[in-house]
Amino acid sequence: MSGPVAVVTGAGQGIGLATARRLSGAGYRTVLVGRDRAKLDEAAAEIGGATLCVEADLTVPAQVEGLFDTVEATWGWAEVLVANAGTSLAAPITQTTDAQWQQMIDSNLTAPFRCIRRALPPMLEARRGRIVVIASVVAKRGERLVSAYTASKHGVLGLVRAVADEVARHGVTANAVCPGYVDTPMTDATVAAIADRMGTSTDEARAVLERRQPIHRLVRPDEVAAAVLSCVQNGAINGQGINVDGGAVQS
Template sequence: MDDIDPIAIVTGAGRGIGRAVAVRLSREGYKLALTSRNESELRETADLCQGETMVIPADITSAEAIETLFDSVEDAWGAAEVLVANAGSGFAAPIHKTTDAQWASMLDLNLTAPFRCIRRAVPNMVAAKRGRIVVVASVAAKQGEPYISAYTASKHGILGVVRSAAAELAKTGVTVNAVCPGYVDTPMTAQTVSEIVSRTGRTADDARSALEAKQANGRLVTADEVADAVWACVANGAINGQGINVDGGGLQS
């Protein structure tokens, strides 16, 4: 990964983990193609990055949008050497109240969209004999937790894709890994806190404390700590097929 101005694509780059990953990659000399639904958030991320960026607002659950994303990057700069598939979301509901639409929404965003991005990125990476694919998954990719059956299924699924792709590509110079955070201090966790407040009547502080208490080190993970793990997967070609836990030590593997 020693070319001048290497190229990376980061999905879900408007805030939280995606923003931290984009900033980290920019500091390491990467040109950044940033995508999410929210253009204003993407531009805020771009302003924080060093070097050249490209802002491409898109709904990553659209197969056509993924093609446009990659085509735009390749037309302007060339093929990406790094893909960080970070876009994702979650929701909580008892399994008997989880609707087909909610189930499909989780699989579309957390499983099918990153699979499509990986599928689109791989041919050029294999042709170049090098590439790094990192999916931001979750500790929910490895263990179940009440009320998040659809989210957990989607994250288990994408970890399976990562492991299979890594085995398939191991001799090509392309690595595929997942980073599996616990509760991270991001807008997504803030949404989880709001849902707990709405469902239980607890205060926001109590709800946040409950999430902190779920982690072995008693605090939320920072977005920068997740970005550091993503960077390790990018920088080290011997890391492949892994689901790297970033949760303060709660889930040991």
């Protein structure tokens, strides 16, 4: 097996799976990372090609280290890191607990930070590398009922911008892709929560999210993956938060 190595976290479904599929098609040996080994194995079978499945909880520091140790022992250093794994939470600010707040920060900000910190040294030594974090359009705006999630995504966009400025002269780039509402299992959970809160059907709740985007539909995971691949293939894109939201946030 040959070709550069790409690590994709949260690769068992949704945006992560679509991104891994794109990278594999572009010739990368693709490392699929997630908490559910069965989903990873299914994803690997679907993608084909050179894939390596690593089960890991990235909120646990030792498991971040173990992930990259495994990749380097198996295939060598990772030229690409796509930090996609994360979670969401909807609750009024007055009902958001400390534990829920910490969960958002741990999953959506601290875990990508640890992955970036661990992935960077060999990239810097080789003077080439690509880091892409999946953020959200709420990294650029406030939105009701998702204060903790919004704060974590604002934080990770700031992290990406700081890293981009620090490493660009060493041949490494860092970018964020900022989707709107994407047709993924995580959005399904959001739809269910909206339906429960509003006392409506899931179809009606999904329509609410669709209408929030000018294209009046959910974004497809492969549309987000295409933006990720452009960041990987174009070394002049650096320090950006690229919106993939049908025009909801124009920046």
